[in-house]
Amino acid sequence: MLHLTTGRLGSLLARRVTAALSSSSVRMASHSHEVSQTDMSQPMYVDRLDIPLPDKPYKDNLSAEEQSLKKKEEGPWSQLTKEEKIALYRMMFCQTFPEMKQPSDEWKTVVGVALIFLGISGLVVWWQKVFVYPKTPRTFDEEWQAKQLKRMLDMRANPVEGFSAKWDYEKGQWK
Amino acid sequence: MFRAVCRLSSAGSRGLVRSRPRYSAPLVSRCFSHEKVETDEEFDARWVTYFNKPDIDVWELKKGMNTLIGYDLVPEPKIVESALRACRRLNDLASAVRILEAVKQKAGPYKEIYPYLIQELKPTLTELGISTPEELGIDRV
Numbered sequence: 001m002l003h004l005t006t007g008r009l010g011s012l013l014a015r016r017v018t019a020a021l022s023s024s025s026v027r028m029a030s031h032s033h034e035v036s037q038t039d040m041s042q043p044m045y046v047d048r049l050d051i052p053l054p055d056k057p058y059k060d061n062l063s064a065e066e067q068s069l070k071k072k073e074e075g076p077w078s079q080l081t082k083e084e085k086i087a088l089y090r091m092m093f094c095q096t097f098p099e100m101k102q103p104s105d106e107w108k109t110v111v112g113v114a115l116i117f118l119g120i121s122g123l124v125v126w127w128q129k130v131f132v133y134p135k136t137p138r139t140f141d142e143e144w145q146a147k148q149l150k151r152m153l154d155m156r157a158n159p160v161e162g163f164s165a166k167w168d169y170e171k172g173q174w175k
Numbered sequence: 176m177f178r179a180v181c182r183l184s185s186a187g188s189r190g191l192v193r194s195r196p197r198y199s200a201p202l203v204s205r206c207f208s209h210e211k212v213e214t215d216e217e218f219d220a221r222w223v224t225y226f227n228k229p230d231i232d233v234w235e236l237k238k239g240m241n242t243l244i245g246y247d248l249v250p251e252p253k254i255v256e257s258a259l260r261a262c263r264r265l266n267d268l269a270s271a272v273r274i275l276e277a278v279k280q281k282a283g284p285y286k287e288i289y290p291y292l293i294q295e296l297k298p299t300l301t302e303l304g305i306s307t308p309e310e311l312g313i314d315r316v
Contacts, residue, residue: 052244052277053237053270074266077304085268086311092269096313097276 047095058094066091219251226257229264236261240274249281249288252295259296263303271305272313279308 038044043055062070066087072080073088080088089096138144157163168175213221225239240258243250250258255278262271275293282288293300293307300307308314 049277049280050244051241052273053240055237073268077263077268080268080304082306082311085272085306086313089269089272089311089313092267093273096308096316097280098314098316102316 045094047093047100049097049100054093057092059091062091219254222250222254223257226254226261228261231261231264233265233267236265236267236270240270240277244277244281249278249292252292255292256296256299259299259303259305262305268305271303272308272311275305276308276314279314 045054045056045058047054059066069084069087069091072084077085139148153164153167153169155164159165166175167173222239222243226236228235236258243254243258255274258274259271262268262274278292279289282292299305
């Protein structure tokens, strides 16, 4: 996404666009939302059920304590306590599989926002009806419609199976 | 055993996946490709050999596991065992536990597969000192 923050002058705008496009570093976009942007050319960590072993460990910078635990990991694993094993897991991975599979309430937000926008559209439509559209043609008036219907019946429109076939001419009512 | 559970069985890496005809062929047997189909045993042996590489590196372990998990099958205990031993050679306990989580996930709704897998792997798990996710308490949120 190009951040065209300044440049009301045409030339300035053009220079900015070309600079952003030709630059390989993402930091070219000045005053972007994040202070430090992720370098997408490096291996990234990801929690995915179908990628059990991500490209890099979760924790990069290990404290001294964590480093000594890593050293202990090189020996027999039966000597590690349960807490140490969990600590090693959390150093390598962010979420466990059950944590990844946790359902979230995001769908409620999605449905809610969608309905809000539909509501706004509904308000816009109503406002248009009141303030924008001209008067409907006279052919929509009640009186005109009644006369139109009578005319169709007098003409015997679709007398076999359709319109007039449903009118009872003797009784003067719908069948 | 695990293959019978899934629809398709052949290696996904081939790209061309066919179900093997289990009926006796009529007069004319038609083969739509001349490719040789790998048997289940060959598939298993190939993967066991892959993880048994003595100087396997971190990338190869990751690539192997991620590829294996991508297939529509639950790996046989012997494949998981050789992967766990590869983790031991790489001094990576966390990945070993992750592998157990992943194969449990692969079993999906078939709840009897994972306990069977653990039962078969028990000797290896005790030998290497690998705790199951259940023992560590990370199998629940």
